[in-house]
Amino acid sequence: MTAHLLTGVRPYGEDAADILVIDGRIAAIGPEAAAQAPAEAERHAFDELIALPGLVDIHTHLREPGGESAETVYTGTRAAAVGGYTAVFAMANTNPVQDNAGVVEQVLRLGQDAGWVDVHPVGAVSQGLKGEQLSEMGAMAGSAAQVRVFSDDGRCVYDPVLMRRALEYVKSFDGVIAQHSQDPRLTEGSQMHEGAVSAELGLRGWPAVAEESIIARDVLLAEHVGSRLHVCHLSTSGSVDIIRWAKARGIDVTAEVTPHHLLLTDEMARSYSPLYKVNPPLRTAEDVEAVREALADGTIDVVGTDHAPHPLEDKDCEWQAGAFGMTGLETALPILIETMVSTGRMTWRDIARVMSTTPALIGRVRDQGQGLEVGAPANITVVDPTVRRTIDGASQWTHSTNTPYAGMELPGQVIATFLHGRPTVLAGAPVEKRDED
Ligand SMILES: NC(=O)N[C@@H](CC(=O)O)C(=O)O
Ligand SMILES: [Zn+2]
Ligand SMILES: [Zn+2]
Numbered sequence: 001m002t003a004h005l006l007t008g009v010r011p012y013g014e015d016a017a018d019i020l021v022i023d024g025r026i027a028a029i030g031p032e033a034a035a036q037a038p039a040e041a042e043r044h045a046f047d048e049l050i051a052l053p054g055l056v057d058i059h060t061h062l063r064e065p066g067g068e069s070a071e072t073v074y075t076g077t078r079a080a081a082v083g084g085y086t087a088v089f090a091m092a093n094t095n096p097v098q099d100n101a102g103v104v105e106q107v108l109r110l111g112q113d114a115g116w117v118d119v120h121p122v123g124a125v126s127q128g129l130k131g132e133q134l135s136e137m138g139a140m141a142g143s144a145a146q147v148r149v150f151s152d153d154g155r156c157v158y159d160p161v162l163m164r165r166a167l168e169y170v171k172s173f174d175g176v177i178a179q180h181s182q183d184p185r186l187t188e189g190s191q192m193h194e195g196a197v198s199a200e201l202g203l204r205g206w207p208a209v210a211e212e213s214i215i216a217r218d219v220l221l222a223e224h225v226g227s228r229l230h231v232c233h234l235s236t237s238g239s240v241d242i243i244r245w246a247k248a249r250g251i252d253v254t255a256e257v258t259p260h261h262l263l264l265t266d267e268m269a270r271s272y273s274p275l276y277k278v279n280p281p282l283r284t285a286e287d288v289e290a291v292r293e294a295l296a297d298g299t300i301d302v303v304g305t306d307h308a309p310h311p312l313e314d315k316d317c318e319w320q321a322g323a324f325g326m327t328g329l330e331t332a333l334p335i336l337i338e339t340m341v342s343t344g345r346m347t348w349r350d351i352a353r354v355m356s357t358t359p360a361l362i363g364r365v366r367d368q369g370q371g372l373e374v375g376a377p378a379n380i381t382v383v384d385p386t387v388r389r390t391i392d393g394a395s396q397w398t399h400s401t402n403t404p405y406a407g408m409e410l411p412g413q414v415i416a417t418f419l420h421g422r423p424t425v426l427a428g429a430p431v432e433k434r435d436e437d
Contacts, residue, residue: 002421003027005037008047009382011372013348019051021378024421029374044426046382049415052352053371054086054379056359057329058256059153059178059232059304062088062119064110065103066095071309071399073107076329077116079307079398081424083329084381084414085117087360087368092124093154099124099135101143108145115433116424120363123147125157125166125177134165141173148364151178153232154279156214158184163218167227174364176254178230179218181239182280186210191320193266193281201269203319206281208236215239219246219253230362231255233306235280237290244299254362256304257291259328259335264288264404274315274322275404278308295354296345302359305332309400327403330396334410337385342411367420378421387413397430 006019011029018033019026020041028036037043062076073090080088090107092098098107104121111119123140127133129152140147150170157163157179166177187210192198194205215231219242222229231243234255243255260278265285268276276282294300308325315322336355340346346354352371360369370376390409393401417425424431 001038003038003041004418004421004423005034005041005043006046006051006380006382007034007043008045009049009051011051012352013050016047019372019380021418021421024378026372026374026376026378029372044416046415049382049384050348051372052084052348052381052383053356053369054381054417054419055084055333055355056365056368057085057088057305057307058302058359058362060088060090060307060329061093061309061325062090062107063094063309065106069311073110073119074114075397075399076307076309077111077114077119078430079329079396081116081417081419082397082414082430084333084383084417085329086379086381086417086419087118087120087365089120089122089149089363091153092122092151093129097124097128098122099127101136101139104140104145104147105143116430117419118368120149120365121145121147122178123150125150125152126162129155131155131158131162134162134169137169137175138173141175148173148175149178149230150175151180151232153178153180156180156182156184160217160221164221164225167222167225167229171227176228176230176362178232179214180232181211181214181218183210183214192269192277193283195266195284197266197269203269208238208283211236211280212238212242215242219251222253223249223251227252229253233258233261233280233304234291234300235261235283235287237287240290240294240299243294247299254301255299256302257295257300258304258306259332260326260404261291262288262295262339263335268404272319274317274319275326275402277319277322277324278326279324292339292345296340301354302362303332303336303354304359305329309398310402312401315402325402327396327398327400329398331391331403331405331410333383333414334412337412338410341385378418380418381414382416383412383414385412387411389413
C-alpha cells in the first residue's frame with residue numbers, strides 16, 4: 001500500500017481540508033482524512049496552498065519522434081508535470097506523423113516509460129498531414145492508445161469534403177476533430193496579425209477572416225453531419241461570435257484558447273523578436289478582451305497550451321526566418337492566475353473546469369479531470385498563488401527556451417503534482433520515478 005496525507009491544503013481555494021490518498025485514489029477529504037491515515041502514510045504540509053484536480057492539456061507538441069532537438073516525450077512531459085499537468089494530448093505533427101496505430105502506440109509507450117503524466121496521442125486526420133487522404137483513424141481508435149482526438153494541427157483540414165468525411169467517420173467511436181482553423185490561401189506568407197501594427201512594421205498580415213471563415217464553415221459542417229468539432233487556439237473576437245452563435249444553435253462544438261492569446265498582443269511584434277511569432281498570431285487588445293470574456297462566460301470551453309518548443313536556431317534569427325510557436329506548459333497556470341483569477345473574472349473552480357474537467361471530457365478520458373472527490377483518481381495539483389517569479393527560459397524544464405515570458409514576473413508556482421497517487425513534483429521540482437512505482 002502507498003499512502004499520502006496532504007495537510008492544511010485548500011481544495012479549489014476554499015476551506016482548508018486534509019486529503020488522504022491511498023493506492024492512487026482519494027480515500028478521504030476533511031477531518032476524517034488524518035484519522036484514517038495509515039501510520040506509514042507520507043505526510044506533506046501544504047498549509048495555505050490551493051489544491052486543484054491535475055491539469056489536462058488538450059493541445060501539446062511533444063515533438064518525438066523526429067523533433068528531439070526541440071523536445072522529447074520525456075522532457076516535454078516533465079515540463080508538463082512541473083506546470084501542474086497530469087495528462088497531455090500530444091499533437092500529431094511529428095516525424096513520422098502520428099497517422100497510424102504504430103506511431104501513436106510508440107508515443108503512448110514513451111509516455112508510460114517517462115511516467116510524468118498520462119500521454120494521449122492525437123491522431124492525424126489525413127495521411128502525412130497532406131490534407132488528401134484520411135488517415136487510419138479507426139485503427140488508431142482501436143489501438144492501445146485509444147485515440148479519440150484527431151487533428152492535422154499545424155495545418156488546416158482545408159478540403160471541405162475531407163473535413164466532412166472526417167467528421168462523419170469519428171462518430172462511430174465518439175471521436176472529435178480538432179481543427180487548426182487557418183485558410184491557407186488567405187495566409188500565404190503571413191507573418192503576424194493583419195492590422196495597424198503589421199502595416200507599420202511592414203510584415204505581411206494574417207487577417208482575422210482567415211480563421212473566422214474556416215470556423216464558420218466547420219460549425220456548419222459539424223451541424224450537417226451531427227458530429228463533434230473542437231476548435232483549436234481560437235484567437236479573434238469574430239471567432240468568439242461564431243462559436244457563441246453555433247452553441248446557441250445547439251451545434252456540438254467546443255473551443256480552446258491559449259494562455260498567450262489571453263495575455264499578449266500584436267504590439268509585441270514591434271520587438272521583431274521571433275519569440276512572439278506564433279500560429280495563430282497574437283491579436284489586438286480588443287481580441288484579448290473578447291477571449292477573456294468568452295472563457296469566463298463559457299463560450300470558450302478550455303485552455304490549451306499549444307506548447308510548441310523549437311530549437312534555438314529557429315528562434316534566434318530575424319522575424320521572417322523564425323518558426324511559429326512558443327513553449328507554454330510551465331507558464332499556463334501563472335498566466336491564468338494573472339489574467340483570470342487575480343482580475344476576479346474566474347474562481348479556482350472555474351480554473352479546474354477549463355484546465356482539467358472539460359479537456360478530459362472532450363478527449364473522452366475517464367481517469368482524469370474528475371475533481372477532488374472521495375473515490376476519484378488522485379490526480380492533484382498543489383499551487384502557491386502568492387509567489388511571484390521572474391520567468392527565465394534557461395531554467396525551465398522544457399528542452400527548448402522559446403518562452404515569450406522571459407523576464408516577465410508572473411504569479412503562482414506549482415509546489416506539488418500527484419499522478420494517480422504518486423508525486424511527480426514536490427517542492428516545485430520534478431521527482432524521478434522510483435523502481436517500486
Ligand atoms: N502554434 C504554432 O505556432 N506552432 C505549432 C503548430 C500549431 O499549433 O499550429 C508547432 O507545431 O510548432
Ligand atoms: Zn495549430
Ligand atoms: Zn498546436
